[in-house]
């Protein structure tokens with residue numbers, strides 16, 4: 498399965514609409530991949546809380562349409578990262594915003610919607626402004642040669658909560674996608690926890706982060722792909738903008754699970 502990780506780097510001086518146009522063109526140029534993955538909240542920025550309300554859009558808004566078009570132009574499945582979704586009505590916490598990821602098929606059809614379950618901010622930021630997602634999302638994505646791979650969706654801070662990934666693994670996930678806006682200050686946790694989630698679930702984990710400085714917060718980059726055996730097979734050793742290209746051998750995951758069947762020894 499050929500995967501492109503698009504690590505985006507930018508500052509607050511790049512306007513929202515210009516960034517959407519730039520990234521849509523970048524994605525449209527990624528022909529030949531089975532899957533293209535973008536980071537979390539790359540258009541509104543992960544730490545630009547003050548602008549989130551103004552940047553919010555519905556599920557069928559201009560951001561989603563631009564990403565559907567970009568998937569079609571690339572002819573690849575696109576995990577478009579996340580955006581600030583304007584919910585049709587307030588949720589249980591009274592908010593009308595959510596941190597929502599969308600996955601589009603190569604023909605531009607919407608395949609999946611995932612709302613970030615664990616909100617980051619310790620009472621500020623996401624918990625103060627956004628509803629928490631409630632649904633674990635696992636779906637089959639095309640993996641090349643007429644095969645599919647069961648894939649779990651999560652976002653950034655979710656990576657700190659292993660029980661979410663175990664539920665994805667129980668639902669059959671062998672590929673775990675994690676877009677993020679993870680700051681440089683804790684980027685060591687980002688790479689370490691990514692390897693841990695891959696090893697403990699014997700799954701391929703794809704992490705795509707942002708770079709640049711957003712609302713005075715330097716972002717960490719260091720996007721990576723970790724195999725089920727814990728090997729880092731692609732990594733950005735920096736926080737600059739870059740497209741990482743990787744060929745993932747999914748048959749190796751199945752073989753590894755059979756050769757080292759640790760998941761069968763769980764005691765609940």
Ligand SMILES: O=C(O)CCC(=O)C(=O)O
Nearest residue numbers: 617653654678679680683
């Ligand atoms: O957990 C962390 O250290 C960073 C999480 C984060 O920045 C986010 O979820 O947006």
